Amino acid sequence: MRGTSRSLPRLDCAVPADALPRWAGARRGVRRIWREGHNIARRTAFSPIPSCESTPPSPAPARPPILQVPDAKTSQPFRHEALLYEGLDQLVERTVPLIREALEAEQPVAFAMLAAKNDAVREELGDDAGAVRFFDMAELGRNPARIIPALHSFTAEQAPPGRRPVGIGEPIWSGRSSHELVECQLHEALINVAFAPEDPYQIVCAYDVAALDPAIVHEARCTHPHVIDNGADPVSREYRGALDVASPFDIALPRPAARPAVLSFDYDTLGDVRELVLRHAERVGLGPTRTDNLVIAAHELAANSVRHGGGNGILRVWQEEDLLVCEVKDRGHITDPLVGRRLPSMEEAGGLGLWIVNQVCDLVQIRSSATTGTVVRLLMRLDGRPVVSA
Structure with a gap:
């Protein structure tokens, strides 16, 4: 495929001179993501793109499972709680005492909701x-896969030894799209895996029962070991424990809403992947920076398919209402439920690709099984703004 309006360098060979300024900017952006880790870790070196080497890849070892699932509803240092409330006044009434109690105990506190709710709690706290x-959850939680890394970052940066950090947030609100809602609920389940029972962390997730569908509130009871609701028994009788994370990537994805462009690729045609994504992103007016982000993300997925997914894969691209969607499918199988949610160390052989993808895309959907392989979808809003509801 040729004829794109901007020069697109191949990542696995020398970059053409006329493309150097643009590609250098894209690489600097990815260096920033690696170095800053979206405030998750500080790095002083970078293992740069490309993800594929200049020689054909050799088979990689299987990705190992890492699960340690908390099944028992016992009292542990780590607490993951759903806080149920009705309306803004009750939210302030129920969260401010929690915050002040933590501050009195010299515990670091992070609060992440939409701007109006942040402002209301900030005003009630006064000098405290x-x-x-x-944090503005509209930005932090635009892609829910960024929230767990932010919680780990807050602990590393703000919590001295012996102090239990408290995180209060609202990842699900009435303005969430159906795509976002599914990923938010998966995020809530994965919190129970991302933290060990002995981790001294309290995470409180707020749910406005007056604004949300009852099925969403019920699901909150299923993904949280504890529920704060009118002084009732805090232990959730609906909590599913290990059942929630036994097969985290089995949730079916909907069919494309429009006829997609389809491309089969392998090591030798990774450049065609980037060209197809670039052409569609420019056609819908995604904008230069977000276009570069999407091209980088699609390349990372395709390179992962070449390395880990059998040497080839299939790319599909389509527009869905106010979204541009890119999907990469291969024969690989992901077993790590936290893939893309942990910044890999420089010593690790893989994992950086999906980390980068989560940082630069508005939403990432991962589905994988031993029988059907792996599908990863990248969703980018055409207007570049997160969906927010009052």
Whole structure:
């Protein structure tokens, strides 16, 4: 495929001179993601793109499982709680005492909700608000896969030894799209895997029962070992434990809403992957920076398919209402439920690709099984803004 409006360098060979400025900027952006880790870790060196080497790849070892699932509803240092409330006034009424209690115990507190709710809690706290780290969940949680790394980062940066950090947030609100809702619920289940029972961390996830569908509230009870609701028994009788994360990538994805462009690729045609994504991103007006992000992400997925998914794969691209969707399918099988949610060390052989993908895309959907292989979808909003509801 040729004829794209911008020069697109091959990542596995020398970069053409006329493409150097643009590609250098894209590489600097990925270096920033690696170095800063979206505030998750600080790095002083970078293992740069490309993900594929200049020689054909050799088979990679299978990705090992890492699960240690908390089954028992026992009291542990780690607590994952759903806080149920009705409306803004009750949210403030129920969260401010939790925050002040933590501050009195000299525990670091992070608070992440939409801007209006952050402002209401900040106003009620008064002078105490200065001791709380506030985050805009519309940005932090645009892709829910970024939240767990942010929690780990907050612990590393703000919690001295012996102090139990408290994170209060609202990953699900009434303005979430159906795609986002599924990934948010998966995120809630994975929190129970991302932290060990002995980790001294309290995570409180708020749910506005007046604004959310009852099925969403029920699911919150199923993914949280504890529920804060009108002083009732905090132990959730609906908590599913290991059942929630036994097969985290089995949730079916909907069929494409439009007829997609389809490309089969292998090591020798990775450049065609980038060209197809670039052409569609420019056609829908995604914008230069977000276009570069999507091209980088699609390349990383395709390179992973070549390395880990049998040497080849299939790319599909389509527009779905206000979204541009890129999908990469291969024969590989992902067994790590936290893939892309942990910044890999420089010593690890893989994992950086899906980390980068989660940082630069608005939403990432991963589905994988031993029988059907792996499908990863990248979703980018055409207007570049997160969906927010009052």
